[in-house]
Amino acid sequence: MTFDAATITKAALPSPNDPQPFARWVEDRFAKDGKATHIDLPSEMTRAGIDPRLPGYVDTRAGPPRIHRSGFLQSPEPWLKHPQTRFQSAGLIAGPDGRDHPLRPANPQGVVYEKFFVDAGINVSFRSVDTERDLDTFHRWQNDPRVAYFWEEDRSRGELRGFLEDRLSDPHNFSVIGEYDGVPVGYFEIYWAREDRLGAYYEAGPWDRGWHGLIGEVSALGRAKTSAWIRALTHYIFLDCPMTDLVVGEPRVDNAKLLRYADALAYRKIKEFDFPHKRSALMHCARDEFFGRVAL
Structure with a gap:
């Protein structure tokens, strides 16, 4: 058509x-x-x-x-807010587990992605985490029983400062705040799967990336908005690195609300497996399938 x-x-x-x-x-x-x-x-x-x-x-x-x-x-305009060419000279180096890992630049700062989703009626954007700016909000979100059930990080403000600082210093992780129309609504971690705990549970490619996410504001929930942020986050991951052909996830198998979005957004359930702390579903989203059938 x-x-x-x-x-x-x-x-x-x-x-x-x-x-x-x-x-x-x-x-x-x-x-x-x-x-x-x-x-x-x-x-x-x-x-x-x-x-x-x-x-x-x-x-x-x-x-x-x-x-x-x-x-x-799949072009960077007009959504990607930093140069896609930052991966121009990226290559692979030997990792501590005997498998190659990406050699890549430092994480970008500030707003990294922005897109309006017509069906949800919201502008979704992601920006890098700023501990001083975001700690109070992050503390409130993690201590919401709804969020704590899945994240199990309902801790003190000081402990959560350490949590964020650890994430920000981890080279395999990129933490961002998700916003709807400029208002913070959630926290997301984008990680290199081969260097993550998940990498041991499947044949991870060197450029595979995954994500964890939470929506902290109840007003930001709902089918259309949830679909929008999942599409936006997946879109950003594929735009950020042209070598990434697979986005992965490992939600808890009892997170039915999140898993019901999977098929419509080109995520396939590969298997169930056990982490030490939870039983998870291994989810795969291939670049070609995402851009071939998901409406953005």
Whole structure:
């Protein structure tokens, strides 16, 4: 299915050579038709000729310039807020367990991702954790019985400061705060799976990444919003590192509310297994499947 370019008003057409407005225009077009697999650019947009500096996701190989949904959604614009090229010189080094591990740059700082989700009506963003800024909120979230049931980190403010500082100093982990419309709602950990405890429970690839997450604000719960943050976090992980082809997870098997989102968001349950402290479900989300069938 293609988007009907005849419905686009001429006044709304940005220049293809103006990256941010053009990318937002493309995003809006796909959002208006959730089943469209590609967009053919209207002649009004390209009549002056195709500039060789067009974004890489514009296909000019045959016929009118075309944008494929999967290719566009894997481009960094306009969602990734730090250079994707930070992995340009990344390679593999021998790890302590005899398997290769990624050699990578330091974690980015500040806002790293931002996207509006039409179906949920919210702007989802992630930013790096700042202990001084976030400790009080994090302490309140972890001491909510609803969160403590799954995280088991209902501790004092001082103990949780140490928890965050340990996470921030751990090179295999990247901790972020999730926000809806600029308001903090949750805490998430993005980790390199081969270096994590999970790496011993499956054949982890060197670029596999996983995540843990909690939503601390009750007002931020609900099916549409939960779907939005899972899609956003998975999207960010794939955008952040082009070499990552698999996102993994290990939620508790009794976390039925989270697991029921799995299939619609391209997460497959591989098996159940036992950690020392919980029985978990091993979940896999492949890049091609995520971008091929998940509506963003």
